[in-house]
Amino acid sequence: MISQHGGKMSPVRVFIFIVLLAALISISYVVSGQLFKFGGMVITAFAASDGMPVGDGAAPASADVMLKLVPVFNGLAIILTIALTILTVRWYIGTKAEERATFLKKMFLYEALVIGVVVVLFPFFWMLCTSFKPSGQELIINKSNPFDIVPSEPTLQNFKKVLKIDAASVAMASEDPIEQKKNFGTYFLNSLLVATTAAFLVTLFASMGAYVFSKKELPYKQQIFMLLLATMMIPGMMFMVPQFFMICQMGMFGTKWAMFLPHLASVFGIFMLKQFMDTIPNSLLEAAQIDGASEWQVFRVVIVPLAFPIILTLFLLTFLFHWSNFLWQLIVTNFENPLSITLPVGLALFRGQYTSELGLIMSASCFSIVPIAVLFLFAQRYFIEGMTQGAVKE
Amino acid sequence: MAIKSSKETAVSVGFLSPFMLLFGIFLIFPIFYSFYLSFFGSPTDYSLSNLEFVGLDNYVRIFTDFQFWWSLMVTAVYGLLTIPLGIAASLALALLLDNKLFGKSFFRSAFFLPNVLDMLVVGVIWTLIYAPKFGALAQLTTFIMSEDNFFNTTGLLGSPYTALPAVVFAMVLKGAGFGMVLFLAALQNIPQAVYEAADIDGASEWQKFWNITVPLLKPIIVFMGITGVIGALNAFTEIYAMTSGGPQVVIGGETVGSTSVAGYYLYKQFESGNYGYAAAISYMLLIITLGITWLQQRLAARKSAQEVGK
Numbered sequence: 001m002i003s004q005h006g007g008k009m010s011p012v013r014v015f016i017f018i019v020l021l022a023a024l025i026s027i028s029y030v031v032s033g034q035l036f037k038f039g040g041m042v043i044t045a046f047a048a049s050d051g052m053p054v055g056d057g058a059a060p061a062s063a064d065v066m067l068k069l070v071p072v073f074n075g076l077a078i079i080l081t082i083a084l085t086i087l088t089v090r091w092y093i094g095t096k097a098e099e100r101a102t103f104l105k106k107m108f109l110y111e112a113l114v115i116g117v118v119v120v121l122f123p124f125f126w127m128l129c130t131s132f133k134p135s136g137q138e139l140i141i142n143k144s145n146p147f148d149i150v151p152s153e154p155t156l157q158n159f160k161k162v163l164k165i166d167a168a169s170v171a172m173a174s175e176d177p178i179e180q181k182k183n184f185g186t187y188f189l190n191s192l193l194v195a196t197t198a199a200f201l202v203t204l205f206a207s208m209g210a211y212v213f214s215k216k217e218l219p220y221k222q223q224i225f226m227l228l229l230a231t232m233m234i235p236g237m238m239f240m241v242p243q244f245f246m247i248c249q250m251g252m253f254g255t256k257w258a259m260f261l262p263h264l265a266s267v268f269g270i271f272m273l274k275q276f277m278d279t280i281p282n283s284l285l286e287a288a289q290i291d292g293a294s295e296w297q298v299f300r301v302v303i304v305p306l307a308f309p310i311i312l313t314l315f316l317l318t319f320l321f322h323w324s325n326f327l328w329q330l331i332v333t334n335f336e337n338p339l340s341i342t343l344p345v346g347l348a349l350f351r352g353q354y355t356s357e358l359g360l361i362m363s364a365s366c367f368s369i370v371p372i373a374v375l376f377l378f379a380q381r382y383f384i385e386g387m388t389q390g391a392v393k394e
Numbered sequence: 395m396a397i398k399s400s401k402e403t404a405v406s407v408g409f410l411s412p413f414m415l416l417f418g419i420f421l422i423f424p425i426f427y428s429f430y431l432s433f434f435g436s437p438t439d440y441s442l443s444n445l446e447f448v449g450l451d452n453y454v455r456i457f458t459d460f461q462f463w464w465s466l467m468v469t470a471v472y473g474l475l476t477i478p479l480g481i482a483a484s485l486a487l488a489l490l491l492d493n494k495l496f497g498k499s500f501f502r503s504a505f506f507l508p509n510v511l512d513m514l515v516v517g518v519i520w521t522l523i524y525a526p527k528f529g530a531l532a533q534l535t536t537f538i539m540s541e542d543n544f545f546n547t548t549g550l551l552g553s554p555y556t557a558l559p560a561v562v563f564a565m566v567l568k569g570a571g572f573g574m575v576l577f578l579a580a581l582q583n584i585p586q587a588v589y590e591a592a593d594i595d596g597a598s599e600w601q602k603f604w605n606i607t608v609p610l611l612k613p614i615i616v617f618m619g620i621t622g623v624i625g626a627l628n629a630f631t632e633i634y635a636m637t638s639g640g641p642q643v644v645i646g647g648e649t650v651g652s653t654s655v656a657g658y659y660l661y662k663q664f665e666s667g668n669y670g671y672a673a674a675i676s677y678m679l680l681i682i683t684l685g686i687t688w689l690q691q692r693l694a695a696r697k698s699a700q701e702v703g704k
Contacts, residue, residue: 106493106495109490109493109495110495112490113490113491113495113501116487116490116501116505117501117504117505119567120504120505120507120508120567120570120571121504121507121508123516123519123520123523124508124511124519126519126523126530127519130522149530204412205412205413205416206413208409208410208412208413209409209410209412209413209414211409212406212409212410216402216405216406216409217399217402217403217406218403218406218407218410219403221406224414228417231417231421231422233683233684233687234425234680234683235624235627235628235676235679235680235683236628237627237628237630237657237660237676237679238424238425238428238676238677238679238680239420239421239424239428240660240661240664240672240676241428241431241664241669241672241673241676242423242424242425242427242428242431242673243420243424244664245427245431245669246419246420246423246424246427261420262420263420264416264420265413265416265417265420265421267417267421270413295405295408295409299409320510323512324511324512324513324514326512326513326514326631326634327630327631327634327661331664343512343515344512344514344515347514347515347518348514348518348634348635351518356528358522358528361518361522362519362522365515365518365519368511368512368515369511369512369515372510372511372512373507373510373511376503376507376510377503380503380506383506383510384502384503384506384575387509387510387572388572388575388576388579
């Protein structure tokens with residue numbers, strides 16, 4: 001990659017630099033401008049006079065605030081872009097001639113990566129922006145700048161409507177309490193309850209089972225383990241019909257138990273935990289037994305704390321699985337009972353009623369996306385390692 | 395000793411029994427129950443207990459059901475599009491990230507994030523992006539072109555030719571970060587000395603990529619191929635969210651959905667009350683899955699035997 005031109009100016013290289021610089025300026029201006037405006041928009045939406053109180057006020061005051069704030073955000077974006085441009089140009093001039101090719105390669109890499117992130121995360125940014133747009137205005141785009149997707153008149157009306165705490169729904173509440181219960185607050189709690197209970201039970205049973213497969217004696221242990229692994233080859237769709245019949249015959253159709261009971265036996269969990277527990281030295285267990293620990297105490301005091309990172313990983317992955325387990329939850333949901341509707345099923349139902357109300361559908365989507373994104377932010381190491389672990393073992 | 399080992403066995407059974415109980419009831423029993431159910435038809439009344447016995451009719455029906463074979467073909471096309479594109483996209487991201495970069499972990503997390511988000515919700519968001527008249531894509535194309543453009547009038551999901559590729563595009567973007575992490579880990583395990591040796595032999599960047607990087611990444615590519623096949627055979631939520639199997643096309647006098655993959659067809663049969671037929675279809679899908687897995691393992695075994703032979 002080292003240039004043959006030595007210290008001389010290469011017109012090709014200067015041309016490439018100018019093209020990359022132009023790309024840098026536009027990316028930086030659009031991305032930083034939109035992010036600044038988004039941050040201000042969210043704060044405005046919550047702080048503005050139509051923010052917290054329930055009811056439809058007059059013209060939204062948030063528009064006036066935003067009108068004053070938008071030039072500030074634009075100014076900030078311009079200052080940031082100019083600063084970045086000056087820095088890059090100085091950097092480039094300061095680079096030795098033979099290292100300039102590497103410099104340009106780095107610059108290209110960063111720009112490609114930022115564009116990649118923008119493409120991959122755009123749907124979710126658009127979701128957040130649209131959920132703050134007032135009804136009827138989702139369709140209007142900024143004619144002078146089509147890249148400006150952050151609303152200039154943010155409102156919380158969409159969120160209030162999907163939570164059914166807006167004036168119209170509250171007035172209806174006494175007449176039809178069941179319909180009132182069908183809101184995304186209820187669905188969110190249902191999903192949270194189902195996913196947490198399932199994740200807790202799965203990790204408990206799987207870690208007890210994995211302990212036996214890893215450390216204990218049992219006749220036909222290897223054969224049983226092979227049988228478990230063999231069932232992993234069966235596609236999940238296979239179980240839909242028989243499990244549905246079993247749940248119905250047990251009389252659990254439309255209950256929260258039905259949402260996760262058939263998926264409690266996690267072979268993947270046993271496999272993942274056994275792999276880890278095999279690395280725990282047996283001498284630790286023997287030492288605890290000599291100290292007079294009972295079988296349960298050995299498991300609870302030695303195994304669980306040592307395997308805790310992997311148990312936490314399994315907990316988070318199982319939580320995620322049940323948070324998104326759409327097909328199964330759809331077929332066992334009793335739509336008359338709002339307490340059995342989980343988030344994905346609720347969204348599918350809601351979308352059928354409000355096909356073109358973009359703002360409402362997007363604010364409903366936020367209830368599923370935002371909590372998981374925040375959880376991912378704090379526990380990404382566990383998610384990434386847990387999800388990719390099976391492949392690395394290959 | 396005998397007393398100790400029988401006590402040990404009792405403890406083991408105690409620890410294992412909650413899991414094995416659930417495993418037996420909800421994973422082993424259904425395999426046989428499903429086979430039993432596949433000899434029955436639709437319910438004769440509004441309860442599930444009175445199914446009509448039809449014998450082998452469901453299996454006979456599968457072989458003459460054009461819609462089922464069509465759905466298998468759609469599944470194959472879906473897999474043939476998703477798997478190579480998914481591998482290419484994740485490899486491209488991994489190659490970009492496999493450099494000394496500031497903020498590498500930020501990019502890694504940002505690309506991985508869509509993987510953990512709910513498939514149905516992501517599908518709904520993409521449906522709205524593709525939607526004609528009010529979708530994001532329609533708004534952008536209207537700004538650039540006239541109002542009378544394809545994205546604004548029909549929308550990508552409205553035409554039988556573009557609906558499946560549009561679903562594939564959304565799913566590749568959602569899943570790219572997963573393969574990227576796998577490739578990145580493998581790339582970092584390739585010793586730099588191998589590339590330096592190739593430099594001495596005067597290899598070009600392209601030759602180094604094809605003759606060193608790709609062969610060393612083969613285990614990951616094979617893994618992504620296998621999971622991709624299983625993913626295509628299990629595909630349901632993305633189709634339910636984005637196209638509902640449509641748009642409909644007429645082929646040889648039969649109306650079929652242009653994105654109706656096998657998983658979606660199975661759900662449709664289930665939803666319309668053909669429980670026995672749905673069970674028979676799921677048996678068929680099981681046989682196909684096992685067949686493909688067996689074939690892949692045979693191929694992998696033969697390949698590695700050849701390499702040893704060299």
